Each structure stands twice: as structure tokens, then as C-alpha cells.
Amino acid sequence: MSAPLLEVRGLTVEFPTRRGILRALDGVSFAIAPGEVLGVVGESGAGKSLTGAAIIGLLAPPGRIAGGSILLDGARIDHLPAEAMRRIRGRRIGAIFQDPLTTLNPLYTIGRQLIETIQTHLGLSGADARARAVHWLEEVGIPAAARRIDAYPHEFSGGQRQRVVIALALCAEPRLVIADEPTTALDVSIQAQIIALLKRLAREHTTAVMLITHDMGVIAETADRVAVMYAGRIAEIGPVADVVRAPAHPYTAGLMASIPALEHRVARLAQIEGAMPRLDAIPPGCAFNPRCPRAHDRCRAERPELMGAGATEAACWLHAPAHAESSPAHA
Amino acid sequence: MPEAPLTPADATTDMPVLEVTGVTRLFDVSRPWLQRVLAAERKLFLRAVDDISFTIARGTTLSLVGESGCGKSTVARLAVGLLRPTAGEIHFEGQPLSTARAQPALRRRMNMIFQDPFASLNPRWRVRDIVAEPIRAFALARGAEAVRGRVEALLTQVGLSAADGEKYPHEFSGGQRQRISIARALASEPEFLICDEPTSALDVSVQAQILNLMRDLQDRLGLTYLFISHNLAVVRHMSDRLGVMYLGRIVELGPAETVFRTPAHPYTRLLLEAIPDLERVGQPRTPVGGEVPSPIDPPPGCPFHPRCPLANDRCRQEKPAHARTGEVLVACHAVEEGRSA
Known part of the structure; x- marks a missing residue:
């Protein structure tokens, strides 16, 4: 750039x-x-x-x-x-x-x-x-x-x-x-x-x-x-095609899946349970952890910064080097 | 000219829950009497809904989709009896709507969900009272204990907890x-729900929750929906049948899958073409030209002709009638004459 x-x-x-x-x-x-x-x-x-x-x-x-x-x-x-x-x-x-x-x-x-x-x-x-x-x-x-x-x-x-x-x-x-x-x-x-x-x-x-x-x-x-x-932070940032087609952050993945598609009809839309926290009740660690299907202990304790995740950058511990062997976020 | 109601392929022998026949609704938009008389003006009417007909079979969803001002919300208000048609008839469960509305036993079987969940709930009432009101009004449960039990069951049914009633x-x-709006709408044990843009005030992830809930409830309770929305993707997700409205008219009506797969009317095609879509990352598109004309002064002939790529002299003069192609009704000269291919 x-x-x-x-x-x-x-x-x-x-x-x-x-x-x-x-x-x-x-x-x-x-x-x-x-x-x-x-x-x-x-x-x-x-x-x-x-x-x-x-x-x-x-x-x-x-x-x-x-x-x-x-x-x-x-x-x-x-x-x-x-x-x-x-x-x-x-x-x-x-x-x-x-x-x-x-x-x-x-x-x-x-x-x-x-x-x-x-x-x-x-x-x-x-x-x-x-x-x-x-x-x-x-x-x-x-x-x-x-x-x-x-x-x-x-x-x-x-x-x-x-x-x-x-x-x-x-x-x-x-x-x-x-x-x-x-x-x-x-x-x-x-x-x-x-x-x-x-x-x-x-x-x-x-x-x-x-x-x-x-x-x-x-x-x-x-x-x-x-x-x-x-919740006041960037969860994921990257080229638009990559974020849309292969989202790295579980929130992005959930967001994409919850949009009804025009091309085909599904029996059930994917949904993210719950709602975004209010500003006075942002949970410790990653703000998304209470709604995240892939949250683990580290997510509840430590806040992730943006880190490289394939073609994009995501603020998600799934992409930390220790987690490198794990699968992409959209499970 | 009311055409024969279209019967869906999977129709049961049941009579339709709602039958709308040749309904027109005008609104008087004249200036005040004195000004009008001084300026020697005639009365001015806005034709919000113009000769529309459709039926909704039990347990199915009919959606009406269109841009602002196309008359879709007016249809919702006509269907629930909040407005009376200027011409034409509406039947609910085989009875004229005004007769049906006069009988509590029939009236409670239809209900409405509104767009704005901030405006449609009384802020001074606890949720349990909001949900209990229809139960009390129609005497569907007797005694405080029974009402409370019913409210708690309704709240649980829509994914809230029983304790939320106190808030x-x-x-x-x-x-x-x-x-909460849905729980209240279900409290009178209705069979028919009119949903006017129920998710357009919500964020997408929340919208998905509400749409899933509405479909679950339909499966479980056998509900019939009239679903009004401007969002075609949402409509596709919800509908069995689809009506596309433009300037007060239904220009295309048929099974949702057919209309989405092979849209016939040029307006339906342009609308489907115009929607930004995730699957079209970075692809250029041809935007629809022009804007919706004012319904106070609609163009002569086919109301869509000023924006239509297929318009010819006939379209500019003669209002197209609905013609049936398979299961789909289309009001378009070009489609009828085979010029649209």
C-alpha cells in the first residue's frame, strides 16, 4: 500500500x-x-x-x-x-x-x-x-x-x-x-x-x-x-473478498451467515445468540466471547489485538501462533 | 377488473384464510376546503392501492414487496381492518372482514406485528401486562393464576424467560x-398474523433470530402470514408466495421460488438486479434508471413505463391487465406479447 x-x-x-x-x-x-x-x-x-x-x-x-x-x-x-x-x-x-x-x-x-x-x-x-x-x-x-x-x-x-x-x-x-x-x-x-x-x-x-x-x-x-x-473495536479488517468469502473472526463468520441470501433459500438462517453488550457491560477478555461458539479460556481472560489471519487481520485468539494448527474460524 | 384468485399448487381444499378481491383504497390529499374553493381546484386523491386481488392459503406465507410508497403497508392496514377499502372486498375465513371484525371469536384470530418495537409497546406497562392484555380482553384464561401461566408460556415460546415479565x-x-411484540400478537391465539416490516428496525444478526423464530412458530402453530417487506432477501427466506407491488398495483404474483428464479415483470427483474449482494463482490452492475413517480400523479398506461426498458406506445396508453403464465400472474404488455425474452 x-x-x-x-x-x-x-x-x-x-x-x-x-x-x-x-x-x-x-x-x-x-x-x-x-x-x-x-x-x-x-x-x-x-x-x-x-x-x-x-x-x-x-x-x-x-x-x-x-x-x-x-x-x-x-x-x-x-x-x-x-x-x-x-x-x-x-x-x-x-x-x-x-x-x-x-x-x-x-x-x-x-x-x-x-x-x-x-x-x-x-x-x-x-x-x-x-x-x-x-x-x-x-x-x-x-x-x-x-x-x-x-x-x-x-x-x-x-x-x-x-x-x-x-x-x-x-x-x-x-x-x-x-x-x-x-x-x-x-x-x-x-x-x-x-x-x-x-x-x-x-x-x-x-x-x-x-x-x-x-x-x-x-x-x-x-x-x-x-x-x-x-463493541467499539475492530474485530477483523482485510480485503473485502477475503472477509466475505473466508471470514477469520467468528463474529464476521456469524454475521455473514445470518444474512439471508437472494440466490437460494435455506431452511434456517445461522444466528448469533444474544446481542452486542452494552458499553457499561463489556465482558473481560474478547468482547465477543459470551456469544462465540469457539471461545476458550484465553478468550475470557485476555483481550486479543488484531493479528494476521490468512489474507485478513482478526482480533481473535484462534489465530494466535499457539493455535496455528487449528481450523479456520467458520466451523 | 378482479381476476380469478390464483390457487397455489399445494392448496388444501380449505377456503383461504384471507381473500382480497379487487381492492382499491384512495386517500384524500386535497388542500383544505377554503383554499381549494378559492383556487377553484378539484379534490385530489392519492390511489394508494389500485385494484389488487390475492388469497392466502392456510399455513402459508404471502409476502408483498416493493419500494416506499408502493402501497404495501396500506394493504397490511386494510387486511387487518385498520382501514376500509374504497372499493372491492376482503374476506377473512370466508366472511366479509367487517363482519369478522365484529365477532370477538373471529377478531382474535388475526393480529398484527409492527415495524418499530420501540413505538409499539407501552413504555409504562410491565411486559407481563402487555402480553396479558389480549388474554384478558378476549377472556381466554380465567383467574390471575391462569393468566400468569399463559403469559409465562408465551414468553418462553418466543425465547424470553418467564422472569422477563416483571420488566x-x-x-x-x-x-x-x-x-415481546410477537408474544403479545400470539396471546390471542391467532391463526393469521400480518407482519409489517417486522425486522427492518433490527440488526442483521438479530433479524436472523426473529426470522427463525417466526418460521418455527409457523411450523409449530400452523400460522398464516401476510408478510410486508422492502427487503427481497428477507422475503425470499420467508415466503411461499410473493406479490411485487409498484405504485399501488401488484405487478407480479406467484409462487416465491418461481418469481425469484424466473422473474417475468421488468420491474421484478430490475429490483432483483439492483440489490447489493454478498455473492457479487466487486462486480459492476447496471443500476435501474429513474425513480418511483408520485402516486398522486401516476403516469398513464402502465405505471412502470417511464422506467421500463421494454416500454412502447401501448404501454404508455393502456393499463396492462393481469395475464397468467403458468402459476404466475403478470401485469405487463411486453410479457403478454412475448417481447420480454
């Missing part, structure tokens, strides 16, 4: 509460290369959105980065002053959120919002900024862009609004885009259009994308690599 | 709450 564009090392995020400190992210480390799409997948509360929020400096108080570092192009961007972070956001890191209606200001035309972003970050004149805004609307496939630029968000359909949001995120030509559930609010037929668009633009502009979603199907088709999160 | 809904996770 070339020099990473984004590097996250040992990121820890805590929420102080009256009943003690909740650790929502605990030692999360990964990197994204320029032009690469990294999928981040996990169930609700696994910490995937929080990871994105920490990177763009939008952690909701009282959440705080309690440890680790975030590097963009080799320079640290965690703990930057709010004003410096604001300039990075939009210019160097774009963001796309789930609900296009809350991302767009309903009182301004989409043109005004695009032009303001372009002028703020690229310093273009009014006419140039407008031409560029029209260009971006054409790029994301808004028909009659020159006329539609003066329309308000409510005049667009859901899918078109999400296209506008993508234009807004990309118009300052950021090197990294954080897309948090960008297609979850959309219907399946629209979802495929938006994924194809995001993928094409990322490739054409060599923009790195951190794609956060709970939908493994979206990741499988879009991402180059995938990080599977569980 | 409040907020003490449970989303998946467990959906189990």
Missing part, C-alpha cells in the same frame, strides 16, 4: 457519565490509501459512526478523544482548534450523511449551498463558483443542472437530494470522504444508482472513501477493504 | 422487544 492518506492509531473515545466513563471506541487502528474505499461495517452501537465523527472532529459532547491519534497526510488532526478543524472539514475531508433532508438547508437553494462551499474552500469568484456548481450537479447526474441549481431541496426527490449531497461533499475536491450510511434512507433501486455514482467519482478523482454502513451487501460491492467493528 | 420494555434490546 502507498503512503496512507488517513491513518488512525489506537483511537479511543470516551463519554463521561454520572455513573462513570463509558469507553465507546477502544484502540481502533486502520489506514486508508488515496483512492481506496474502506468499508466499515457493524451492528448498531458498534462504534462505526463514532469513528467517522471522531475523524471529522464532530464528536458530540461530552464525547472526547481520550487516546490515540488521527493523521491526515501524515499530520495530526485530532485535537486541532475548532477553527482549524472547520477549514479541514469540507476542504480536505467531505462528509455524506444518511438523511439528505437534514444535510441540506431547506431555506437556501441548492445552488447557494454549493456556491458557498466552493467559495469558502476554493476561493473562486461568484461566476466561477456558479459554473463549478453547475458542473458538479451535472457530474452527479442532476438533469437540466443549469436550471435546477436555483431550486430548493424540497423540489428534489430523495435520490436526487442524495446526489446533491454528494456534489456538496465533493465540490471542494477533498482527498477523503466519510460517507455514513449514504444509501440507508433510499429505496433499493435508487441505492444502486447512488453507490455506482459514489464509486465512479471516487475513482475519477482518486478520493479516498470511508464508507460506513450496516449493509454488508453495499460493502461487498463497493469497498476495496472492509473493517468489521464490534 | 419494562426499556430494559430490552430491539430484538427482544420484537419478541
